[in-house]
Amino acid sequence: MLFVVPPLAGHVNPTLAVAAELAARGHQVAWTGPTAALAPLLPTGSLLYPAGDRDTADGHDLGGARWRDLRGIAALRFLWAEALIPLARAMLPGVHTAVEAFRPDVLVADQQALAGPLVARRHGLPWATSATTSAEIIRPFDDFPKVGEWVTQRIAALLTECGAPGDWDPRFSPHLVLVFSTPALIGDGVPERNAAHAQNAANGFAGRYPPHYAFVGPAFGARPPAADFPWRRLDPGRARVLVSLGTLNRAAGARFYPAVLRAADALADRVQLILAAPADLAGDIPPHMLHQEYVPQLQLLPHLDAVLCHGGHNTVCEALAYGLPLVVAPVRDDQPIVARQVAEAGAGVRVRFGRARTDELHQALTAVLDNPAHRREARRIQASFAAAGGAAAAADRLEKLPPGPRPGPSAPGTAPTRNEKGP
Numbered sequence: 001m002l003f004v005v006p007p008l009a010g011h012v013n014p015t016l017a018v019a020a021e022l023a024a025r026g027h028q029v030a031w032t033g034p035t036a037a038l039a040p041l042l043p044t045g046s047l048l049y050p051a052g053d054r055d056t057a058d059g060h061d062l063g064g065a066r067w068r069d070l071r072g073i074a075a076l077r078f079l080w081a082e083a084l085i086p087l088a089r090a091m092l093p094g095v096h097t098a099v100e101a102f103r104p105d106v107l108v109a110d111q112q113a114l115a116g117p118l119v120a121r122r123h124g125l126p127w128a129t130s131a132t133t134s135a136e137i138i139r140p141f142d143d144f145p146k147v148g149e150w151v152t153q154r155i156a157a158l159l160t161e162c163g164a165p166g167d168w169d170p171r172f173s174p175h176l177v178l179v180f181s182t183p184a185l186i187g188d189g190v191p192e193r194n195a196a197h198a199q200n201a202a203n204g205f206a207g208r209y210p211p212h213y214a215f216v217g218p219a220f221g222a223r224p225p226a227a228d229f230p231w232r233r234l235d236p237g238r239a240r241v242l243v244s245l246g247t248l249n250r251a252a253g254a255r256f257y258p259a260v261l262r263a264a265d266a267l268a269d270r271v272q273l274i275l276a277a278p279a280d281l282a283g284d285i286p287p288h289m290l291h292q293e294y295v296p297q298l299q300l301l302p303h304l305d306a307v308l309c310h311g312g313h314n315t316v317c318e319a320l321a322y323g324l325p326l327v328v329a330p331v332r333d334d335q336p337i338v339a340r341q342v343a344e345a346g347a348g349v350r351v352r353f354g355r356a357r358t359d360e361l362h363q364a365l366t367a368v369l370d371n372p373a374h375r376r377e378a379r380r381i382q383a384s385f386a387a388a389g390g391a392a393a394a395a396d397r398l399e400k401l402p403p404g405p406r407p408g409p410s411a412p413g414t415a416p417t418r419n420e421k422g423p
Contacts, residue, residue, distance in 0.1 A: 001398060002030050002104035003130070004051075004095055004116030006087060007037030009247050010314040011110045011132045014180045016043070017221030017391035018108075018398070025395065032098035033091065033113065043222055049101065051094025051115065052087055075332035076147055080154050084112055088158060091115035099123055105403035108178075109170075111136055114155070117170035118162050126401045128176035133313040134186040134341065135334035136171055137179055137213070175401055177213045178394050181317060184384035186341050214397045217388030218317040220298060229296055235272045239305040239369050244276040244297070246312040249331045254281050256329065256356050260308070263361035264289055271365065273308075274300070306368045308361075310353070311335035316342060323382040325374035327364040329353040346377035 001022060003015045012031075019029040020043075030047035031038060038048055095115045099107070107127040109116025120127035131137055159166050168174070179186075188208070209215075234240060243260055245252065257277055264273040268288040275282060275291045285291040298318060301307075307319040311330035316338055319326055326348030328339040342348040349364040368374045389396070 001027060001106045001108055002032060002049075002098060002102050004091070004098075004107060004109040004113045004119075005031060005033045005038065005130075006084075006110055006112045007034040007052075008112070009041055010312055011112060011130075012038060012041045013221060013223065013314060014132050014219040014391075015108070015110075015130060015221075016041075016223075017219035018178075018394045020221055021391040021395040022398065025399070027399075028102075030098070030102050030104070032095050047102070049094060049098035051098060052091035053094075054090070077150070079333055080151050084114065085154055085158055087112075088114035088118070089161075092118065092162070095119045096122070099125070106398060106401050108398065109173075111171045114158065114170045117173065118159075118164055121164060121168075126175045126403070127173050128178055128398060128401065129171065129173040131177055131179045131181075133334045133338070134179060134181040135313070135337040137177075137181075137186060137209075138337070173212075175212060176397055178397065179213060179215045180218055181313070182215045182217050182381070182384040182388050183209070184381045185317075185320065185345055185347070187344070214393065215388055216393040216397070217385035217390050218314075218321050219391040219394060220318070220321075221391065223296075223298065229292065229300065230290065233290055234274075234303055238270055238272040240272050240274060240303060241306045241308055241365065241369075242274045242276065242295070242297070242300060242304055243308045244295070244315060245310045245331070246315055249310045249312070250277055250281075252331055256353060257281055258283060259356040259358050259361055261286070261289070262358040263365060266358070266362050267365060271369065274304075306365070308365065311339040311342070313338050317385070320347060320378055320381045321385050323375065323379040325368040325378045327351060327361070327368055329356060345381060346373060347381055348374055348378070 001019075003019060005012050005015060015031070022029050030049060031042060032049040032051045034053045035048055035050045036053055042048060091113065092115045096119050099119055104125065107116055107120045107125050108130050109120065109127055110130045110132060117127055155170065156166055159170070244250075245256070257275070260273070260275070261283065264271065265286065268286070273289045274295065275285065275289060276295045277291065277293070279293055282291050297315070301318060301322045301324065304322070304324055306325050306327065307315070308327040308329070309315045309319070311328045312335060316326060316328070326342050328342050328348055329351045330336040330339040331353050339350045343350045349367050351360050351364050
C-alpha cells in the first residue's frame with residue numbers, strides 16, 4: 001500500500017501506526033510526498049518516493065511564514081490557494097512515478113494530498129481517504145458559504161487542469177474514508193452538519209454516516225526520539241497541565257504565552273503548568289512551572305490532569321485518548337471546528353487565542369480541573385476511541401478493499417529514497 005501525505009507531522013503520524021500494523025500482517029508499505037519534511041518523521045528504512053519537494057517553481061507554502069500571520073477566512077483562502085492546490089500540482093509527477101515504481105494494490109491519500117486521488121483514478125486503483133482531521137467530515141463552511149463555494153471551485157479547476165472528470169471530490173473516497181476520530185467527539189452525522197450526508201443523501205444515508213466511513217479513532221505509532229524531559233520535577237501534589245500550540249503554530253504565541261503565564265501564577269499553589277514553547281517567546285519562567293521547547297507528548301499525557309492547546313486534531317485526540325479535559329484556543333484552519341467539537345461534546349472549554357485574557361484562561365483552567373462533567377465527557381470519548389480499534393481497525397478496513405490492476409513496470413530513474421533518519 002502506498003501512503004500519499006502532505007509535509008505535516010500531524011497528517012503523517014497516524015499513517016505510521018497503520019503502516020506498522022499492515023507491515024506486521026505481511027503487507028508492503030511505502031510513502032510518497034516531500035522528502036525533506038517526511039524523512040525525519042518516518043522510521044529508519046522506510047520506503048519513501050519523492051513528490052512535491054519545494055523549489056522556486058512550485059510555490060506551495062504549507063506552514064510558511066506568510067501563513068502563520070493569517071487568521072480566519074484569510075487563513076483558509078491562503079491554505080487552499082497558496083498551499084494545498086499548488087502542493088497537489090507539485091506532487092503529481094512524483095506520485096505518478098511512485099505508483100509506477102512501487103505498483104501498489106491500494107493507495108491511501110490524506111485529505112490534503114489531492115495528488116493521490118488524481119493519480120489513483122488515472123491508474124484505476126482503489127483508494128482510501130485518510131481523514132487525519134475530522135473537520136472535513138462535517139460541513140466546515142456552513143458559516144461561510146461563499147468560502148465553501150470558492151474552495152469547491154478551486155478543486156474543480158484543479159480537476160479540469162489535470163484532465164479529470166468533474167463529478168467527484170478528491171477529499172472523499174467512494175471506496176473507504178478512514179476517520180481518525182469517532183462520532184462521540186464530532187457528532188452523530190445529523191443532516192444539517194454532515195458532509196457525508198450531502199454527498200450520499202440520494203443513496204439513502206440521510207442523517208447518518210455512510211458505511212464506507214470507518215471511524216477508527218486515533219492511531220498512535222512510533223515517533224522520532226524526543227528530547228530529555230525532567231520527569232522528577234513533576235509535582236505529585238498539584239494538578240499538571242500541558243500547554244502546547246503544536247508544531248506549526250508555536251511561533252504564533254508571542255501574545256498568548258504571557259497571558260498563560262499570568263493565569264498560571266494565579267493557580268501556582270494547586271496547578272503546575274508544563275509549557276512547550278520556543279524559548280524566545282516563553283519569557284521568564286517562574287519556578288512553579290516547567291518549560292521545554294519540545295516535550296515527549298505521548299509519554300507525558302498519562303501524567304497529566306488537563307491540556308491547554310490550539311485545537312490541533314492530533315493533540316486534541318491524543319489528550320482525549322487519555323481521558324483528559326481540554327482548554328482549546330484555536331488559531332486557524334480546522335482548529336475552530338475541532339474546538340467547537342470539544343466544547344459541544346462537553347469535554348472542555350473554548351477560549352480566544354488572538355485576544356486571550358488572563359482571567360478567561362484562569363476561569364477555563366479552573367473549570368476543566370474542578371468541574372467533573374468535563375472529565376466525565378472526556379472519558380466517554382476515551383471509551384469510544386478504545387472501542388473504535390485505532391490502527392488495527394484501519395488495517396482491517398484497508399485489507400477488505402479489492403486490489404486494483406497493478407500499474408506498469410518501473411521506469412528508469414524511479415528508485416525510492418531509503419530513509420536513514422528517524423527512530
